[in-house]
Amino acid sequence: MLRPPEVRSGHVLHLLSGGDEFFPALVGAIDDAQHEVRLETYIFDFNGQGADVAEALARAAQRGVAVFVVMDGVGTPYLPAHWMERWRQCGVQWHRYAPFGYTGVLIPGRWRRLHRKLCVVDGQRAFCGGINILDDWLDPHFGALSVPRLDYAVAVTGPLVAQCHAVMAQFWARLQATRQLESLQWARVRQSWKAFRLLPPPSDAPGASKADDGSVLAALLLRDNVRNRTTIERSYLKAIGAAREHVVLANAYFLPGGRLRRALIHAVKRGVRVQVVVQGQYEYFMQYHAARPVLSLLAARGVEICEYMPGFLHAKVAVVDGVWATVGSSNLDPLSLLLAREANVVVHDEKFAGRLSGALEQVIQGHTRPWDLTADARRPWFERVFDRLAYGVMRLILLFSGRRY
Structure with a gap:
């Protein structure tokens, strides 16, 4: 894993308050994608605004964009069957991180969760914050809400996007290698780890901004x-x-x-x-x-x-x-x-x-x-x-x- 960098200039940031600001910005960025979309989230709920994001990912994959989605296996215990088929047909690649299974709660090593909420589009624009892919007016446990969740995210361009891209690409490669190892697909394991080792450094990530002249x-x-x-x-x-x-x-x-x-x-x-x-x-x-x-x-x-x-x-x-x-x-x-x-x-x-x-x-x-x-x-x-x-x-x-x- 990469060491966190020092604070650098060259960034443009927009504060996004709640899903009413976050989801339109995220869907718009995905719809503009030309090459690649990487998304990580704890909860991916396929209702309301979550369905809007899922459909945007499908549209991107359909037009040839490489789409990679990772969701936590506890925060997202299952995917609806029709969405799994929709994504399969479109070419969306997805992975559920470390599902508990029947005995996971008894194993302390399995308590480690994927809780970060990140998205990088074409290596040029990133989103980071606390907002899951979950409609602000819905809750998996409480149903419809009378007041939306209070939450924030940021949309950012600039040097840190390259680090974000590299971290997510490396994590995906590790997950794929682990999955193939569990299936004893040794040749594919070697290929995944080779890809993991040869990933470009942050400054060379696709579309990375190398400028350092911004005010933020x-x-x-x-x-x-x-x-x-x-x-x-x-x-x-x-x-x-x-x-x-x-x-x-x-x-x-x-x-x-x-x-x-x-x-x-x-x-x-x-x-x-x-x-x-x-x-x-x-x-x-x-x-x-x-x-x-x-x-x-x-x-x-x-x-x-x-x-x-x-x-x-x-x-x-x-x-x-x-x-x-x-x-x-x-x-x-x-x-x-x-x-x-x-x-x-x-x-x-x-x-x-x-x-x-x-x-x-x-x-x-x-x-x-x-x-x-x-x-x-x-x-x-x-x-x-x-x-x-x-x-x-x-x-x-x-x-x-x-x-x-």
């Missing part, structure tokens, strides 16, 4: 289980540690480890205003209850916890001092920071950070409620038991996974 500084940060185990977490720690005025985070599943908790508390002690937007609606037992003891601790130390109430929060974004910003797939929780493959774009630019900060300020002012320590302490005893139980189970899972957090 950005970098692609990855989290994997080989060489980039702590890249995204270190980026957050460095930015929070350098903050002097304001830190604002919006994170769907916020359960920071000791280092991140200390960084936030130390920032408050330095006089930095720290605001954290978290999920206010009950979605999943573990994430909801395990986070509450940590949120109460942070609130007691001066961190402003803001619960997003209208619907489901799915964003994974942050702004520090109106200059540093990140948009990506990584939650600040053990699964994302210790086990999952993640991708974030980090941006050093006042205009971009200002747009994201303004969007988050509107959310905080109009759609959140402040964490109430008194009300939290008065909750029924059994809810507090659930909190401790969920937190304990989370720690036990980490123990079995062999990771410290």
Whole structure:
């Protein structure tokens, strides 16, 4: 896996808020593709806006574009039969990453998931963020939603697109080699690994921009289980540690480890205003209850916890001092920071950070409620038991996974 690069100039970035902005931009880019489309996602749901993306991929393949799709085997447990046949006829190549099967949950090594959301079109344009290929108004577990998910992505051109392309191409080659190895297709294994070793470096990826004269500084940060185990977490720690005025985070599943908790508390002690937007609606037992003891601790130390109430929060974004910003797939929780493959774009630019900060300020002012320590302490005893139980189970899972957090 490639080492994450230093922040470089030469980028043009567009902040995309929710599926209403993201999906038209993504479908438009796929429809413009001439040579290749690579897409990775945790969830690929073939309804609503997801069907629009699936159809755009089919159209691209039909006109001779090479289309490669990877989706996570847990986030996407199956593909509808008619879509499998449609893609087969059109020539879309797809792969489900590490399905659990019947015993997968019992094997800690299988807990590693593909959680990043990336797309590269013709090696010239990339998309990165937290938005799955899933209609904002639909949920696989809750059905139709009255309020769309709150989430963000970025569309980007510039040098980091080449790194994104190389990472995705290498990952596809590894998946194909693994699949062929499992089928004992030795000749094809050798061919796949030869292709993997001969992939062009990032600067030579198809359509890569080699210019370094743009005004926007950005970098692609990855989290994997080989060489980039702590890249995204270190980026957050460095930015929070350098903050002097304001830190604002919006994170769907916020359960920071000791280092991140200390960084936030130390920032408050330095006089930095720290605001954290978290999920206010009950979605999943573990994430909801395990986070509450940590949120109460942070609130007691001066961190402003803001619960997003209208619907489901799915964003994974942050702004520090109106200059540093990140948009990506990584939650600040053990699964994302210790086990999952993640991708974030980090941006050093006042205009971009200002747009994201303004969007988050509107959310905080109009759609959140402040964490109430008194009300939290008065909750029924059994809810507090659930909190401790969920937190304990989370720690036990980490123990079995062999990771410290």
